[in-house]
Amino acid sequence: MRLKDPFSLKVVGMTKRTNKPRKPRDEESSDEVSGLTCQHVSKAVDLSSVKKAVTSSMWSMCSDCLRERTMIDGEPASGHDILVCLKCGFQGCSQSESQHSTKHHQTLHPESHCITVSLGTWKAWCFECNEELSTHCNKKALAQTLDFLQKHSVKAASDAFGWTGLKEEPSDYADQSRGKSPVNNCTLVLVKGINNLGNTCFFNAVMQNLSQTHMLNDLIQDVKEKGHKLKICPPGALTVTLPSPEPLTSAMFLFLHSVKESGKGPANPKILFNQLCQKAPRFKGYQQQDSQELLHYLLDSMRVEETKRIKAGILKSFNNPTEKTADDETKRQVKAYGKEGVTMNFVDRIFVGELTNTIMCEECEHISTVKEAFIDISLPVIEERVVLPKYDNCVHFATLLTEKKSDKVYTSARKQMLISSLPPVVTLHLKRFHQAGMNLRKVNRHVNFPLILDLAPFCSASCKNLVAGERVLYSLYGIVEHSGSMRGGHYTAYVKVRWPQRRTEQPNRRNMAGPREASSATQGQWVYVSDTNVHAVPESRVLNSQAYLLFYEEML
Template sequence: MEEMNSQPPGLAGLKNLGNTCYMNAILQCLCSVPPLVEYFLSGKYKAALHNENGESATAFGCLMSDMLLGEFDIVSPEVFHSVLEKRYPTFSKSSQQDAQEFLVCVLNELHEALKKSSKRRCITKAKASGGSVSETSIITQLFEGQLSYAITCLECKTTIDRPESFTVLSLPIPSKSMCSLQDCLKCFFQQDTLTWNNQIYCSWCRTKQDAVVKATITKAPQFIIFHLKRFEWQGNRKRKLSTDICYPLSNLDLSPYSSPLFYKDAEYSLYAVVNHTGILNKGHYTAFCKHSVTKNWYSFDDSQITRIPNSSVQTDTAYLLFYTCQDLFCTH
């Protein structure tokens, strides 16, 4: 049987600083994105840094260099963590935090530190919150996608489109013991009816009306991240859904949820998974990542790295799924 503990150069485990497995899992996944790795290891990021909030991006770049170019099998993320904790005290060493919330925080921090403004404002890409996406960075170039919400008034049948940018899509999980990623996607993109307190103001009817809303993808990013909503409120208590979700390692087709006007014939392959085992607040995070050169899969459990077969990548503990356009990991 093939030895699964062989570790190629350029892989390093991360020391757990207390309860920082959530951070370690996310960092390993981000270190599995070749264009992001190249951007930081080449030093290109230094030219884009903003002095007022560049400390986190600098610490991230140094940590990535230590992990991928260093001589140590285990690296301490102490400096990066301390920089982030200063700005976000929630992410302390002593308490377990949510990996998805940490991921969004890191992506936002890196974007803010590396963004540059474009002179030409694109109205169709204005965020629903009013923010301008004319501010671009390596983060938006790789991870940002675009949704369009078509909202139709049920009284006058007028439809308006509201665009919204995303870096992570949070998918609801159907209420059953087993389902597929496609089932979760269907739930997210199904048409919803807005009534009662959720009515929308119709500018044609000049009053609030019932409406239907349906989302479509108008721009699929090169790297798309799915958050499986395993933690939900039940009354005043939060519980974890242990649903076994089947997800493809390759050939993920997003065309059923994409606008035909914008859709390009691209399928996605899995390149990383964040797993959560245990119960809420007392669980443990690990990561599975695909090596961009060897194409082998590895399990990252803080400081421990183990090569795993493809058959082990499918688990019932998946919490975050990272996919990339298939061409990136093609064999030719």
């Protein structure tokens, strides 16, 4: 049961300091004040007491829950449920039935134990003012205490860093593609914390999900070195030798490799992040950024690098012809192999699908069709509903009434968007940030999402590799969550440690999983990751998360 969270709801018995214009309860606006100047800081913040308390107690765990042996979903309150009192260093839960952080404030002198910091979002909150506080608008003691807690969190993770793993069956993705037999040795998939370089939680949350994308880990092995062989066909089989991988792709391989290493503390993403900033300068400066935009820039940049690499390999196979030296037949072959080869990069093979947009004029019934590639599918968080849109009202897949301009005359038209090609990994983006007049708002409401998603109703009749009447099941394995508001928030990740699936012997046949297969495919352990903070969580907590990105893999 999830009760009131002081960072999202009004605490019982407290009154607001100021009256603000009413707006939807679950929306935050970008034009709101950046934080409150609090009169209680001088009495309610004691850095020396906080240092003494947190260094002598279990980090990121509710002290009273441990003493009373109180459990939330079978586990003690921990992680982003914990608030630290900045007067005495008490760590108490905020979302359990016990509400120990609130009781701590009410039991002791309210005005001197009223300011807390969330270990999940690193936001300061005053119970007396019933407001979030800004470290810029208050005394230095508040910023210094927050800085100490953040450094202590990193140190605690480094000293006994959290990683979770399951004994895993061998994967067949890469071994079969390289002509090798599957290995018999079991490996261990780790969930390792990632150091925050400065407001890079948006990057860390995405990287946790990519680290748990088994197919990415397998296929990127092929691109790590110069001389990899790639077989392209049609029009006829052509084996090309690829040059060395480009900098960003190489950095991605090194990062994924470092995540698998045990015993070395949290992973350092600096090399990979710096390479990304070279491709996308907008991420320089360590400002708050958007995880969905980060995912697009990262995958697109690696896709461009691999496309360039494949084209270079094709040209080398034809002795690097130029416009002047190449005859018409050579030009035709280079173009044909290039068209086929560029889609064989690992980004396309894993993440890229195809949507078919069909528009029909209601007057003349003329039909036009346009195909477009997608890396993710954006879904609106509908005002009246708190569930993922159903088949009949989903904006991306349902039939909609639009206006079509032709010969300077507007006419009614119907638009339909269906999936015409499914990738092995489907990413759903919940559009929580939207424009409202001159302001940008965030929708904070909870959205229900399935653990097993059947995409068959959203596929076109000509969808590749889809047999009529079959279900197309995808299993959830990762989430990027955004908590907080437009003026300040925090990205975290939920990932499932699980066995990799084996490739079927019939590659053109998608899954036909029944109840038994669907149940067994969901086995694994969910893990919550907030930068360097890593711990296992029950499935119920995952389903209660405020999802922003959802990662689904096809069930084989």
